[in-house]
Amino acid sequence: MDGKSLNITEEKLNRLKEIIPEAFTENKIDWEKLKATLSDDIEFKNERYVLNWAGKSDAFRALQSPSTATLAPCREESIDFDKTGNIFIEGENLEVLKVLQKSYFGKIKMIYIDPPYNTGNDNFIYPDKFSETREEYLSRIGDKDETGFMTREGLFRKNSKDSGHYHSNWLSMMYPRLFLARNLLREDGVIFVSIDDNEVHNLRLLMNEVFGEENFRNTIFVSRVKKNIQEREEIRTLNQGVDYIICFSKSMDAFIVPAKKFHRKEERWHAFDAPGVRSTMEYELFGQKPPSGRHWMYEKERALLMVESGDLRISPKTGKPQYRLGASDETNLDTNWTDIIESDSTWIKNGGKNQNLIGRLLQIINDKNALVLDFFAGSCTTANSVLAINREDGGNRKFICVQLPEKCDETSDAYKTGYKTIAEIGKERIRRVIKKIKEGQEGKLDFEGMVEKQDLGFKVFKLRESNFKIWRSKIETEAELVSQLQLHIEPLDEHAKTEDVFYELLLKSGSALTAKIEQKEGFILVDDNEAALILEEANDKIIKDVIAEKPRKVITLDRLFKNNDQLKTNTALQMKDAGIEFKAV
Numbered sequence: 001m002d003g004k005s006l007n008i009t010e011e012k013l014n015r016l017k018e019i020i021p022e023a024f025t026e027n028k029i030d031w032e033k034l035k036a037t038l039s040d041d042i043e044f045k046n047e048r049y050v051l052n053w054a055g056k057s058d059a060f061r062a063l064q065s066p067s068t069a070t071l072a073p074c075r076e077e078s079i080d081f082d083k084t085g086n087i088f089i090e091g092e093n094l095e096v097l098k099v100l101q102k103s104y105f106g107k108i109k110m111i112y113i114d115p116p117y118n119t120g121n122d123n124f125i126y127p128d129k130f131s132e133t134r135e136e137y138l139s140r141i142g143d144k145d146e147t148g149f150m151t152r153e154g155l156f157r158k159n160s161k162d163s164g165h166y167h168s169n170w171l172s173m174m175y176p177r178l179f180l181a182r183n184l185l186r187e188d189g190v191i192f193v194s195i196d197d198n199e200v201h202n203l204r205l206l207m208n209e210v211f212g213e214e215n216f217r218n219t220i221f222v223s224r225v226k227k228n229i230q231e232r233e234e235i236r237t238l239n240q241g242v243d244y245i246i247c248f249s250k251s252m253d254a255f256i257v258p259a260k261k262f263h264r265k266e267e268r269w270h271a272f273d274a275p276g277v278r279s280t281m282e283y284e285l286f287g288q289k290p291p292s293g294r295h296w297m298y299e300k301e302r303a304l305l306m307v308e309s310g311d312l313r314i315s316p317k318t319g320k321p322q323y324r325l326g327a328s329d330e331t332n333l334d335t336n337w338t339d340i341i342e343s344d345s346t347w348i349k350n351g352g353k354n355q356n357l358i359g360r361l362l363q364i365i366n367d368k369n370a371l372v373l374d375f376f377a378g379s380c381t382t383a384n385s386v387l388a389i390n391r392e393d394g395g396n397r398k399f400i401c402v403q404l405p406e407k408c409d410e411t412s413d414a415y416k417t418g419y420k421t422i423a424e425i426g427k428e429r430i431r432r433v434i435k436k437i438k439e440g441q442e443g444k445l446d447f448e449g450m451v452e453k454q455d456l457g458f459k460v461f462k463l464r465e466s467n468f469k470i471w472r473s474k475i476e477t478e479a480e481l482v483s484q485l486q487l488h489i490e491p492l493d494e495h496a497k498t499e500d501v502f503y504e505l506l507l508k509s510g511s512a513l514t515a516k517i518e519q520k521e522g523f524i525l526v527d528d529n530e531a532a533l534i535l536e537e538a539n540d541k542i543i544k545d546v547i548a549e550k551p552r553k554v555i556t557l558d559r560l561f562k563n564n565d566q567l568k569t570n571t572a573l574q575m576k577d578a579g580i581e582f583k584a585v
Helices: 008-019 031-038 056-064 093-104 134-141 166-184 200-211 226-231 300-309 327-334 355-365 381-393 413-417 422-441 478-487 498-508 540-548 565-577
Strands: 070-073 087-090 108-113 185-195 216-223 242-249 269-271 273-275 294-296 312-314 321-324 336-341 371-374 398-403 459-464 517-519 524-526 531-534 553-556 581-584
Touching: 056 166, 070 093, 070 498, 087 422, 093 166, 093 398, 093 459, 093 498, 108 166, 108 355, 166 185, 166 200, 185 200, 185 355, 200 216, 200 242, 300 312, 336 355, 355 381, 371 381, 381 398, 381 422, 398 422, 498 531, 531 540, 540 565, 565 581
Parallel strands: 087 398, 087 459, 108 185, 108 371, 216 336, 371 398, 531 553, 553 581
Antiparallel strands: 070 459, 185 242, 216 242, 269 321, 273 294, 312 321, 517 524, 524 531
């Protein structure tokens, strides 16, 4: 009871929905469909096979709008910053994906994401005001604090099932992110996306559009953790025991190894209880009843036959019934992963993904040097899995994890433990995994008899506004124009740090965040002779030393040539004569 009187209109709509469900879209009447249902005059406009939704054009605009943001290094939160190839980025993932486009285009072997499932209780970022401009959108989600940095309070919107754009909002959130993610994949790259029944149908259609229907690889069924079943008020479908992982490749060149090849040859047993409540499967077995909220796998008659044949027993470790996993079951494991529970709530009860689940995905791509991206990183199970599997097989896989500093629920165990944001949880998990691996390998040798050289570090970066002043697109008066011109006499922000400027120029010139960096006297050499950056002082000696290194390109700050046009002109000519691309920012 909500204390309100009967809503007559809502009651009529509900009755109409029962009679003509095909005339409703996202819980609202689709007048064109209603007319077609009740009339002989049937004519749908623009008939063609296409995935469409309210706000798709806005999602395109969000995708096409360039970002001026940058990534600022955070050494104090990192481990082995100058040597590691692993990266954690704290920031809104759409902007981060845009920032990464130039440096990581076509370089990622595997992407795994676990996005919001759109259950009706999710909070996520989407352009819910379909008429607003990008400036209005950024203003809405980017309130500034006194230091000029974006605050997070206005960033999320709850996508309730009562919304008239319930599915559309989710599609608008996912579309630009998947599109940008595809750009980052190698030609033989693969993407895995976890999802449940709420949006699995829309996700498949969306990925058909973004990646191409011909590049669909598989839908993997994964057992869902028990608590997710218990939390549901009612079970609306028959298939509530699994979630899904949809797999697409970027092209037909992607090589995927069937998961069954990685299973151990020794005898394998599996728990005999399953999530859900089914009266025909709730009986006493070995003197036990099924655990609360679960039932036995099969009916009693079949279970007794399995006991007779030796295929059903009491586990010597857990004391619970378990059955022998037969050859036919193992054959199906590339599609039905019944031996892995999807979620793992052991890490501060945060509900993260199961490490073994992502570990198996890493095995499927069969690349020990893979660069792996997760831009809905959560508690960083992907990073954990990469570090763990490298430890097992001596691989050199690297991860890039992206997570918004989303505030933890103040009633959650994570918050009570001291973690204010999901990003803090992720970083701390990576630190603990690294610490545990280091402690476990002390005194041990690697495969060649040398001290272990596994990459046990990670760089932390945070999404920030550009260190360079951005020209305002909305200028309405002459006074505003004059103000803008005066402001841009010195384009670099007066508070900008040299290292922050370096990484911004590194990214925007197309170099990776893990590029080899060599500090020379007066300049920085990147990836041997790929690029040289002059950021603090420019004189004849420094210019001569830079040219001697024969870099492919040189980037410097225009401010270094202030009141010395002759030096700037001579530098440009010398660089041209040496065949070096020169740019002063």
